[in-house]
Amino acid sequence: MAEYNMHILVCGGTGCKASQSELIKTNFKTRLNEFGLTDEIQVVLTGCFGFCEKGPIVKILPDNTFYTQVTPEDVSEIVEEHIIKGRKVERLLYKDPETKAAIGDAKGMDFYKKQIRIALRNCGFINPENIEEYIGRDGYAALGTCLSEKTPDEVIQMIKDSGLRGRGGGGFPTGLKWDLTRKSESDQKYVVCNADEGDPGAFMDRSILEGDPHSVLEAMAICGYCIGADKGLVYIRAEYPLAIERLKIAINQAREYGLLGNDILGAGFNFDVEIRYGAGAFVCGEETALIHSMEGKRGEPTVKPPFPAEKGYNGKPTNVNNVETFANIPVIINKGAEWFASIGTANSKGTKVFALAGKINNVGLIEVPMGITLREIIYDIGGGIKDGREFKAVQTGGPSGGCLTKSFLDTPIDYDNLVAAGSMMGSGGMIVLDDTDCMVAIAKFYLEFTLDESCGKCAPCRIGNKRLHEILEKITVGDGKIEDLDRLRMLSTVIKDTSLCGLGQTSPNPVLSTLDHFYDEYLAHVTSHKCVAGQCKALMHYSIDAERCTGCTLCFRNCPVGAISGERRAPHYIDQSLCIKCGVCFEKCKFDAVLIA
Amino acid sequence: MPKIKLSEKTIGLIKDVCADFGNQGSELINVLHQVQGKLGYLPAEVQEVIAKELNISVAKVYGVVTFYSFFTMIPMGEFPISICMGTACYVRGSEQVLAEFKRQLSIEVGQSTADNKFSLNCLRCVGACGLAPVVMVGEKVYGRVSPQMVKNIIAEYKEGCATESKSA
Numbered sequence: 001m002a003e004y005n006m007h008i009l010v011c012g013g014t015g016c017k018a019s020q021s022e023l024i025k026t027n028f029k030t031r032l033n034e035f036g037l038t039d040e041i042q043v044v045l046t047g048c049f050g051f052c053e054k055g056p057i058v059k060i061l062p063d064n065t066f067y068t069q070v071t072p073e074d075v076s077e078i079v080e081e082h083i084i085k086g087r088k089v090e091r092l093l094y095k096d097p098e099t100k101a102a103i104g105d106a107k108g109m110d111f112y113k114k115q116i117r118i119a120l121r122n123c124g125f126i127n128p129e130n131i132e133e134y135i136g137r138d139g140y141a142a143l144g145t146c147l148s149e150k151t152p153d154e155v156i157q158m159i160k161d162s163g164l165r166g167r168g169g170g171g172f173p174t175g176l177k178w179d180l181t182r183k184s185e186s187d188q189k190y191v192v193c194n195a196d197e198g199d200p201g202a203f204m205d206r207s208i209l210e211g212d213p214h215s216v217l218e219a220m221a222i223c224g225y226c227i228g229a230d231k232g233l234v235y236i237r238a239e240y241p242l243a244i245e246r247l248k249i250a251i252n253q254a255r256e257y258g259l260l261g262n263d264i265l266g267a268g269f270n271f272d273v274e275i276r277y278g279a280g281a282f283v284c285g286e287e288t289a290l291i292h293s294m295e296g297k298r299g300e301p302t303v304k305p306p307f308p309a310e311k312g313y314n315g316k317p318t319n320v321n322n323v324e325t326f327a328n329i330p331v332i333i334n335k336g337a338e339w340f341a342s343i344g345t346a347n348s349k350g351t352k353v354f355a356l357a358g359k360i361n362n363v364g365l366i367e368v369p370m371g372i373t374l375r376e377i378i379y380d381i382g383g384g385i386k387d388g389r390e391f392k393a394v395q396t397g398g399p400s401g402g403c404l405t406k407s408f409l410d411t412p413i414d415y416d417n418l419v420a421a422g423s424m425m426g427s428g429g430m431i432v433l434d435d436t437d438c439m440v441a442i443a444k445f446y447l448e449f450t451l452d453e454s455c456g457k458c459a460p461c462r463i464g465n466k467r468l469h470e471i472l473e474k475i476t477v478g479d480g481k482i483e484d485l486d487r488l489r490m491l492s493t494v495i496k497d498t499s500l501c502g503l504g505q506t507s508p509n510p511v512l513s514t515l516d517h518f519y520d521e522y523l524a525h526v527t528s529h530k531c532v533a534g535q536c537k538a539l540m541h542y543s544i545d546a547e548r549c550t551g552c553t554l555c556f557r558n559c560p561v562g563a564i565s566g567e568r569r570a571p572h573y574i575d576q577s578l579c580i581k582c583g584v585c586f587e588k589c590k591f592d593a594v595l596i597a
Numbered sequence: 598m599p600k601i602k603l604s605e606k607t608i609g610l611i612k613d614v615c616a617d618f619g620n621q622g623s624e625l626i627n628v629l630h631q632v633q634g635k636l637g638y639l640p641a642e643v644q645e646v647i648a649k650e651l652n653i654s655v656a657k658v659y660g661v662v663t664f665y666s667f668f669t670m671i672p673m674g675e676f677p678i679s680i681c682m683g684t685a686c687y688v689r690g691s692e693q694v695l696a697e698f699k700r701q702l703s704i705e706v707g708q709s710t711a712d713n714k715f716s717l718n719c720l721r722c723v724g725a726c727g728l729a730p731v732v733m734v735g736e737k738v739y740g741r742v743s744p745q746m747v748k749n750i751i752a753e754y755k756e757g758c759a760t761e762s763k764s765a
Contacts (some may be wrong), residue, residue: 015725018738052727202685238630238667239720277630279665284723296625298664357685357726364727396683431684444722445687449721455664 004042007061007476011124013048014208014242016087020072021045021254024056027075035084045209049124051111054094059106059124066106067092071583097361097383111362114381117342118351119167119327120367121202123211125533127516128246131253134214140259143218143225147267152182153228159329161337163349168194168285168322169400169426170502171348171415177319180309181227182319186457189229191220192289192320194245195236198282199398200449202429204353207365208244209236212327213250217273218327221260224271232273235290259446282399282453283503284519285427287312287320291456299456301501322427324353344370348414352425358432359386374404378432389434393517397426399446399453400506402513403439422513424506438535440525441516444472446510454503461504464495468511479536480526488597489515506512534596540581541597546571548593555594557583603642610635615650616622625661629636629668631726638672672723674709676754681692681731688744692731697744698732702750703710715751 010016010025028043038308040385049057058078065088068292074092081087086513094101094109103109108341117123120556126133134140138490145157148331160175161415181189197205251273252261262270266539274538276294276420283289284299291313312318328350332340341349348370354377358361368377378384393403404411411417415425433442446470454596456462472489492508492515499505515522531539542557546562551569563579566572574585586594603611612748614631618624629653633639643749657692662668680686680695702715709716712723725731728740739750 014723014738018728018731020739052725057609089612142666198721200687200722201685201726203722203726206724229655240724277626278667279626280632280667281665291667296621296623296661298660300752355685355726357729363729429684431688433688438690442688445684452666524700557726571740 004040006041008041008043009046009059009061009124010043010056011047011049011055012128013052013055013124013210014046015048016205017235017242019056020212021056024058024070024075025071025165027072027081030081031076031079032083035079035085040550041083044127045124045129045490047123047128048120048365049363050120050207053363053424059123063087064105064107066103066109068094103401110383111364111366111381113207114372114376115367115460118331118340118368118370119208119353119363120211120322121331122215123207126212128211128213129249130215131257131259133249134212135257137329142330143221144258144265146222146225147265147269149343151329153221155180155226155333156335159332162332162340162561163337163347164221164325164332164340164343165326165329165348165415167328167428168323169397169424173424174185174325177309177321178223178226178458178538180227181317181319182308186317188231188314188316188443189227190309190316190318191223191227191229191232192290192294192318193220193232193234194285194287194320194322195234195240196278196284196290197237197240197323197427198285198453199427199429201357202355202398202427204355204365204428205245205384207238208323208353209240210246211399213243213247214254215327215330217254217260219249219326219364220273221264222333223269223319223326223331225269225323225375229319230270230272230301232271232314233276233294235276235284235294235459236275237278237280238551244275244277251275271552279544281500282449283455283457286503287503289501290320291318291520298455300455301503305501307542314414318322324428341410345412345414347416352428354428354430355429356382356432358382358430359389359434359437359497360432361386370414373410373412375409375542377430378409382432385413385432385434389436392433392435392437393439395423395431395433395442395510396429397424397506397509399449400427401429402422402509403433403442403517405517419463421552422516423509436533436535438476438531438533439514439521440472440476440531440537441533443511443514444469444476447472447507450503450507454507458498458500458504460495460498461500463505467491467493468508471535472511475522475525476531476536478525478536482523482526485519485522537581537583540583542574542579542581542583542585543595543597544572544585544594545593548591550591550593552590554588554590556586558588560584600642603646606644607636607643610686611646614652615647619654620650620652622657624651625651625658626665629662633668636670640670656740670676671707672709672713673718675714676734677718677734678716678717680721681721681723681729681733682719683726683729685722685726687728689729694730694732694742694747695743697747698751701747714754 058067058070090102157180164174165171193359281299283397284293286301287308289299289301308318351367353367393405395403450465454461471484492512495508549571556564563575647747653656656759657707731743
């Protein structure tokens with residue numbers, strides 16, 4: 001990026017693209033052309049900046065100006081004021097939520113202060129469709145080092161020393177996995193990149209592939225060199241069209257530059273990458289199911305052992321790693337295992353990318369060192385709870401994980417602490433919940449997901465989860481009994497112990513974790529038929545306060561089932577036998593006369 | 598499900614796709630992706646042709662089609678509407694948005710309107726959690742959708758067709 005003296009970076013991640021960021025880029029180019037500045041200023045559509053809450057984002061280098069919620073119409077003002085006259089457009093700058101002061105330099109934003117970007121190092125910085133920009137940022141240097149200076153065993157030792165663990169969920173040590181596949185004797189081996197990101201609410205793998213696809217390709221080639229494979233496969237969701245397109249471009253460019261294909265960098269090493277498409281099945285995130293899906297079959301898991309490292313794709317030794325895991329590899333080679341191991345906690349090294357979403361002010365993608373506390377993530381980076389409400393819990397690990405309550409706000413986050421707290425790292429979704437979220441309903445929501453996604457092969461998962469869901473349904477409509485709570489716990493334990501694969505073994509976690517931490521809430525549902533969060537509609541009771549009611553008839557006219565009666569200018573009344581608890585009367589009343597209990 | 602008769606052209610098209618993948622049974626998922634991309638859906642009759650070409654049983658093809666949520670055996674509406682039911686969207690009210698779409702269109706999830714204009718589906722996480730709740734109509738993404746906005750979103754496409762048919 002040397003020949004230009006200014007760069008305009010426009011976020012081209014999925015979120016910002018949905019808010020017309022491509023038109024913003026086009027408008028920049030048109031305006032710059034009118035001023036004859038296209039040779040001096042470069043406009044780049046980058047990967048995700050992470051600050052999705054205030055997208056579309058436009059960043060201007062070298063002065064590091066961070067514009068938020070830019071519209072295509074704002075472009076002229078930015079060009080005329082900032083580019084031509086050198087005056088930042090204050091109304092588009094990020095404002096500190098407390099002091100309301102505009103922040104001119106992105107470095108001053110709390111959102112970025114505590115982040116360390118390793119896997120996301122190039123996201124929002126380079127043009128993902130141009131291999132030279134990746135190379136300009138030390139890209140493919142790690143592959144070069146490995147091929148020319150290191151034996152496969154030395155590289156594997158380095159990955160082991162770094163302490164890197166799988167970022168897809170389980171946290172298996174990556175170096176050990178590579179070593180196992182290396183030691184399997186075979187004429188053919190495979191490197192597989194698992195990009196079947198199915199955890200609802202997690203989008204880091206997609207952002208890496210959209211923003212920095214070469215980092216994954218480079219790591220796959222390094223892995224191929226280490227384990228003795230000449231073929232790589234990326235298994236990616238068909239629902240990610242933009243990531244697929246950028247990956248295809250990256251593969252072609254890498255082939256043109258001789259970084260994929262035969263005799264890479266003249267070292268006599270052959271490696272090429274192909275894309276395989278998923279078709280929407282959460283269970284395919286499980287290694288064995290993923291491999292069956294790549295073979296054109298139903299994505300049903302099989303019992304391990306044999307592990308893919310011995311018998312995987314087409315019966316050959318296969319090493320499966322997740323996108324984020326791969327994205328860390330080149331940096332470990334370039335900066336050294338010691339450097340990587342210096343970040344994080346005793347057993348969890350490096351950083352983790354989290355997708356922060358739900359009831360939080362700064363929704364987005366963040367990368368933080370292992371060992372950071374929830375409090376730092378939610379309040380310092382995330383900017384606190386939306387609408388100033390009260391923090392209730394954060395759900396991590398998606399449908400396989402659990403909820404962390406207030407008492408865990410100061411626990412350092414790493415693989416082991418999360419498991420000890422009854423949750424798990426998972427792929428890194430973090431959903432923040434406030435006091436209006438009912439924990440029984442949340443558990444039911446995840447069970448619905450598991451029901452949809454259970455492959456049906458083994459009975460505990462197929463039938464057990466169905467029964468669990470039925471009990472939860474009963475509780476949320478007010479038909480639950482106190483015995484149901486014990487039944488939930490017992491059934492959950494059986495499903496965990498007897499299911500075939502990771503999906504079934506972890507599917508009751510959202511139920512168990514909410515039972516542990518929010519037992520009172522379950523109890524209120526079954527004993528007094530109350531939902532404290534006010535989310536379970538069937539448990540709501542609407543009534544009209546006769547003293548406040550002015551008899552304006554607004555509720556009477558809007559009630560869809562005619563449950564409200566009363567004379568004009570006299571207090572109205574709700575017939576409970578007719579009320580469907582839709583809440584329209586509550587919304588419409590201008591005098592706060594409709595009460596919810 | 599009513600029987601449909603495939604035209605010679607359609608059968609030829611399916612055969613070509615199978616041939617592109619070397620008529621290999623292991624390429625079934627890739628074949629299905631391609632065929633659905635061209636035809637819009639995968640009715641039983643299409644599956645029969647694919648099974649024959651790849652030399653595998655129809656049961657196996659059917660098993661794979663019904664396993665993966667991306668494949669569909671019913672045609673989608675002209676404007677397929679997908680509501681994101683990912684966790685981030687769920688906690689920001691996507692259930693109410695879905696209920697409003699069902700009410701406005703008088704159809705359930707997985708169905709199409711009588712005029713085949715709209716079909717309704719749920720999907721899990723578009724990856725635009727910053728815009729939650731998210732609705733997609735075709736390729737277009739609508740962010741921060743409230744139940745009140747649903748009527749206008751639908752109207753956009755109804756009107757769109759009206760002006761199109763006028764100009765045509």
